[in-house]
Amino acid sequence: MQDSTExxxxxxxxxxxxxxxxxxxxxxxxxRSERLYFIGTEFSNLNYLVRHRALxxxxxxxxxxxxxxxxxxxxxxxxxxxxxxxKALADELVRAYFVHVNRGFPIVDxxxxxxxxxxxxxxxxxxxxxxxxxxLVGAHVLSSTREDCRNSTYVFFRRAxxxxxxxxxxxxxxxLQVALLLTWQCDNLEDITSNSWHLVGVGSxxxxxxxxxxxxxxxxxxxxxxxxxxxxxxxxxxxDVVVSASFGRPQAINLEESDTPMLDESHxxxxxxxxxxxxxxxxxxxxxxxxxxxxxxxxxxTEADRAxxxxxxxxxxxxxxxxxxxxxxLPHSEPSSWQAILHLSYNNFLILLHRxxxxxxxxxxxxxxxxxxxxxxxxxxxINSIFESLRSRNTLCDLxxxxxxxxxxxxxxxxxxxxxxxxxVAAKSSRVFDSLLHTLRDISQYWIYAKSLLRLFEERAxxxxxxxxxxQGPEEQAIQPSDGTSTSEFSxxxxxxxxxxxxxxxxxxxxxxxxxxxxxxxGASYGFNFDFGGGxxxxxxxxxxxxxxxxxxxxxxxAGGGNAEGMSLLPVPSVLEFLLAGVDNQYxx
Numbered sequence: 001m002q003d004s005t006e007x008x009x010x011x012x013x014x015x016x017x018x019x020x021x022x023x024x025x026x027x028x029x030x031x032r033s034e035r036l037y038f039i040g041t042e043f044s045n046l047n048y049l050v051r052h053r054a055l056x057x058x059x060x061x062x063x064x065x066x067x068x069x070x071x072x073x074x075x076x077x078x079x080x081x082x083x084x085x086x087k088a089l090a091d092e093l094v095r096a097y098f099v100h101v102n103r104g105f106p107i108v109d110x111x112x113x114x115x116x117x118x119x120x121x122x123x124x125x126x127x128x129x130x131x132x133x134x135x136l137v138g139a140h141v142l143s144s145t146r147e148d149c150r151n152s153t154y155v156f157f158r159r160a161x162x163x164x165x166x167x168x169x170x171x172x173x174x175x176l177q178v179a180l181l182l183t184w185q186c187d188n189l190e191d192i193t194s195n196s197w198h199l200v201g202v203g204s205x206x207x208x209x210x211x212x213x214x215x216x217x218x219x220x221x222x223x224x225x226x227x228x229x230x231x232x233x234x235x236x237x238x239x240d241v242v243v244s245a246s247f248g249r250p251q252a253i254n255l256e257e258s259d260t261p262m263l264d265e266s267h268x269x270x271x272x273x274x275x276x277x278x279x280x281x282x283x284x285x286x287x288x289x290x291x292x293x294x295x296x297x298x299x300x301x302t303e304a305d306r307a308x309x310x311x312x313x314x315x316x317x318x319x320x321x322x323x324x325x326x327x328x329x330l331p332h333s334e335p336s337s338w339q340a341i342l343h344l345s346y347n348n349f350l351i352l353l354h355r356x357x358x359x360x361x362x363x364x365x366x367x368x369x370x371x372x373x374x375x376x377x378x379x380x381x382x383i384n385s386i387f388e389s390l391r392s393r394n395t396l397c398d399l400x401x402x403x404x405x406x407x408x409x410x411x412x413x414x415x416x417x418x419x420x421x422x423x424x425v426a427a428k429s430s431r432v433f434d435s436l437l438h439t440l441r442d443i444s445q446y447w448i449y450a451k452s453l454l455r456l457f458e459e460r461a462x463x464x465x466x467x468x469x470x471x472q473g474p475e476e477q478a479i480q481p482s483d484g485t486s487t488s489e490f491s492x493x494x495x496x497x498x499x500x501x502x503x504x505x506x507x508x509x510x511x512x513x514x515x516x517x518x519x520x521x522x523g524a525s526y527g528f529n530f531d532f533g534g535g536x537x538x539x540x541x542x543x544x545x546x547x548x549x550x551x552x553x554x555x556x557x558x559a560g561g562g563n564a565e566g567m568s569l570l571p572v573p574s575v576l577e578f579l580l581a582g583v584d585n586q587y588x589x
Contacts, residue, residue: 036210036221081162082128085135085152087526093138093149100141100398102271104278104338105238106231107177108134109224109270127174132160133181140184143446144397150446157185172210173225176232179203180239183401196401197247200239204252207236213258230267233260234283241286242345245293245352246405254294255287277325278338282345288316289349296353310353321346330382333389337398340386344399347379348406355413376413383410384432387439396443404443404450411436411457 084090094117098110108130116126136156143150163169164178180203183196192198207213212233216226237253244251263283268274295301295309330343354372383406390396414436417429437457444450 077166077168078162081159081166081168083159084131084526089148090135090526092142093135096138096141097134100337101137101400103273104275104282104341105180105235105400106268106271106274106279107180107235109228110272111270112224127169127171129160129163129169129178130174130181132156132163133178136160137181137184140446141397144394153185157182172206173228173232176203176206176210176212176236179206180235183239183243195247196239197243197249200236200243201252203236204240207233212236213253213260215259215261217261224270227267227269230261230263231271231279233258234263234279237290238283238286241290241293242402242405245289245349246402251290251294255290275338277327278342281320281324281328282342285317285320285342285345285349288313288320292353313349313353317346317349330386334393335386335389337390337395340390341399341403344383344386344403344406347382348402348409350379351376351409351413356416377417380410380413380432383407384435384439388435391439391442396439397446399443401447401449404447404453407436407440407443407450408453411440411453415457415460 085093098108098114102108102110113126113130117131133156136153139146139149139153139156143153160178160182164175164182169175169178179199182199210229212229216229221229237255240251240253263276263280265276268276268279292309292313296306298305301309328339328342330339335343354375356369356372356376387396387407390399411433414429414433417425418433420426420429437454440450440454440457444454
């Protein structure tokens, strides 16, 4: 064992010396089975050293160089991380991912992946961390119709995260792919080391380390990687913008430091039936908002600077929506998932740019303020209409995580209008609020963060009703609805009274949901090889990995040993703390 470790260390420590020791940097295409060096900017010593060498004329602008073939490396990982679901279920999950997610967010090269998954190309092995991450997203998509899928998402998350943390994979881009896909499960505001903002940040560091933010066209990188890098970079950018806005935290990517080519149709080779129009237009939308967000939150920006940033964003957004391709324009009814996601993002950005400050001085109300409110109200109506359509067709599971934050944005804006002095505005807001709350109840079945939001808003409504009942006489109380759903005079102020029964019931429901699991029986072997840490030949793979019995529960205690304490499901002192922490702290990495 010691000799093996020493040999591995010797092999690893020779990389730099071998790279620099070549007469010229490696000539020829950098294949998918090779490591590469990104030499960085002029301030990098590696860049300085390479530029001192006798480079060919066509290499003077090259930043990516090949080094060596990936080494066979088999890390020791917990056995539970190597278990797989039955092949029939696996096929469903993979299909659901590629049909409902990858076509618009092309994170994985479908053609290449399916060749390996179907066993038609033995030397190419399936990445086990990536496979589990795909299972996770596929299970999320199928959650509305498959109870076993809904209950197994955390299992897939944990297995993918274990393999991720154990550095099971040699292909570095896989870590970026897995980080993006894990955002479909992991999200709460308090856990800064394991939520979607953190994972996008990890993915960003991987991308920067590989040089994805730089134009790889001058290099000899293979054609598949050149296409995939562009797709991955812009997927990462979209996630970074939307998640950073949702969390109110700095973006990881500054496009002023990138010259990666813009997405176009040619980059979608390898993505059958890819929705290139959505990917391109949603990227453009995120670029507009990214610029506005940076200028608006700049610490030294003046009010005039912020106003100018908003005005510029409005002009760009107006041009964007008027030039949108016909296939992505919002129809009067039944928008597709991609139309829905695009217009949810667009209208969410409008609200974030134009909603009034929390404590606006009535004396400062102006024509611009009225315009802002009108923009926000129209955006809320559009968002609510989209959610209602998806809800009626039971397709809320097709949405990605930021859609929950869009719903949160809407609910906050509508809640602020429930106490309007104009009874027509208040009545309209009440109807919209009830509809949004209905959507939140439905979507909370699939997103833990949505469950936190649901508790926040339902407890606010409960407290408001109690306060009103104390203030009213018996006759007035008798004519009030008894379903507890009245939203008039809704307040987001801190709740001075506790609602222990509601807390207990919510937590009990959450515990039951997380503890219940369908035992998935074992089945036949997979037909593909999978990658034990990046081995390149059939001899490095595990032929026909068998399924574990009792897949969902095998070795993974989803309920913390069967008690609420193990899952940190304890009553919390306030709604705000519950919101910040999420339903539980299940992502213990």
